[in-house]
Amino acid sequence: MFYRLLKYVILGPLLRLIFRPRIEGLEHLPESGAAIVAGNHLSFADHFLMPAIIKRRITFLAKAEYFTGPGIKGRLTAAFFRNIGQIPVDRSGKEAGQAAIREGLGVLRRGELLGIYPEGTRSHDGRLYKGKVGVAAMALKAQAPVIPCAMIGTFEAQPPGQKFPKMHRVTIRFGKPLDFSRYVGMDGEKAILRAVTDEIMYAILDLSGQEYVDKYAALVKAEAEEEKARKFPRMPLS
Numbered sequence: 001m002f003y004r005l006l007k008y009v010i011l012g013p014l015l016r017l018i019f020r021p022r023i024e025g026l027e028h029l030p031e032s033g034a035a036i037v038a039g040n041h042l043s044f045a046d047h048f049l050m051p052a053i054i055k056r057r058i059t060f061l062a063k064a065e066y067f068t069g070p071g072i073k074g075r076l077t078a079a080f081f082r083n084i085g086q087i088p089v090d091r092s093g094k095e096a097g098q099a100a101i102r103e104g105l106g107v108l109r110r111g112e113l114l115g116i117y118p119e120g121t122r123s124h125d126g127r128l129y130k131g132k133v134g135v136a137a138m139a140l141k142a143q144a145p146v147i148p149c150a151m152i153g154t155f156e157a158q159p160p161g162q163k164f165p166k167m168h169r170v171t172i173r174f175g176k177p178l179d180f181s182r183y184v185g186m187d188g189e190k191a192i193l194r195a196v197t198d199e200i201m202y203a204i205l206d207l208s209g210q211e212y213v214d215k216y217a218a219l220v221k222a223e224a225e226e227e228k229a230r231k232f233p234r235m236p237l238s
Contacts, residue, residue, distance in 0.1 A: 018167050019045070019157060023055055025174035029054060034108040035177070036142075039136050039149035039199050040208050041117035043158045044150050045165050047086070050115065051101040055187055059107050060115040061100055076146040088152060101137050108142035115220045118200060125223070126155045128201070128210040129217035136180075138195035139203055141185035145177035148198055150208035173207045 015021075024103050029035070037058060039050070051058050067078040080086075087107070089100045107114045116138075118131030133139040139146050153170035178200060186192045213220065 002122075011048055015052045017050050018165055019049060019153075020169045020170065021049065022171045023053055023174075024171065025176075026054070026209060028174045028176055029056065029113075030145070030177070031087040032111070034142055034144045035113055036104075036135065036139055036144050036146045037113060037115045037149050037174075038118050038131075038150055038204065039115070040204050040210065041119055041122045042126060042151055042153035042159070043122065043165070045154050045158045046117075046122075046233070049151070049154065049170070051150070053172060055114075055177050058113040060086050060113045061089045063105055063121075065087040065212050085100070086162075086210050097132070097134055100232070101134050101141075104134070104138045106136065106141055108144050114144075118197060118204075119223070120158035121217050122160050122220055123155070124160050125219055126210065127210060128205055128212050129220065130184070130214055131197045131198045131201040132216070133199060136193040137187050138191075139178075139180050139185055139196065140185075143181065143184055145179055147177050148175040148207055149173065150175075150201060150204055175203050175207050176201060 028180045029037070029064050037050070039046070047060060047062070051060075062081055066081050066086070068074065087103045089103060104114050104116065116135050119129045120132045123129060135146065138144070150173045151170065152173065153168055157168035157170060158165035180196050180199075183192050183196060201212075
């Protein structure tokens with residue numbers, strides 16, 4: 001009920017007013033059955049905008065930090081994300097990737113839509129980064145098609161660090177479903193997982209027109225922070 005209230009009465013109409021989304025390729029989303037929607041991730045608004053414009057309910061894997069914040073604000077944020085159907089995934093430690101795959105497979109085995117950002121984090125500069133292979137593992141294990149999706153304009157509307165979005169028209173573009181049935185049973189082979197993931201990322205790139213960086217976004221962010229720390233070292237407190 002909370003999900004429907006947000007989608008059709010509160011959040012959906014508000015997001016349509018702010019972003020005036022132009023939707024392309026909506027016919028590529030299946031009307032029923034399991035499927036993975038794999039997209040680029042440019043803005044916090046991405047979590048809400050796509051679910052607001054498609055008919056079927058879609059469940060995203062969300063970082064656990066959204067569910068573990070302190071105080072009243074943290075509890076309200078956690079409740080909000082749970083009620084809109086988001087699943088917390090701990091991205092730390094060796095088991096993080098496997099935990100995400102288990103949660104995603106649970107959604108797909110129920111015949112639902114699963115939303116995932118293969119980059120693993122928001123792009124800090126608007127470029128498209130190397131995808132992590134979890135999306136490929138889920139697609140092969142669940143034998144589910146992958147629909148590539150490109151969010152265009154959300155970075156300009158609400159870049160990382162900006163609390164509130166500004167009015168800016170965006171485009172949400174869905175591509176043709178990618179079928180990886182030829183690789184079923186090969187989800188344990190690293191080369192296959194990498195090839196499938198790269199094919200998905202290329203399809204997203206083709207839709208979005210972004211500049212591509214063949215490195216993980218989290219690594220590039222960390223390198224940028226280290227460079228910043230070297231150039232502007234903190235002065236010791238006296």
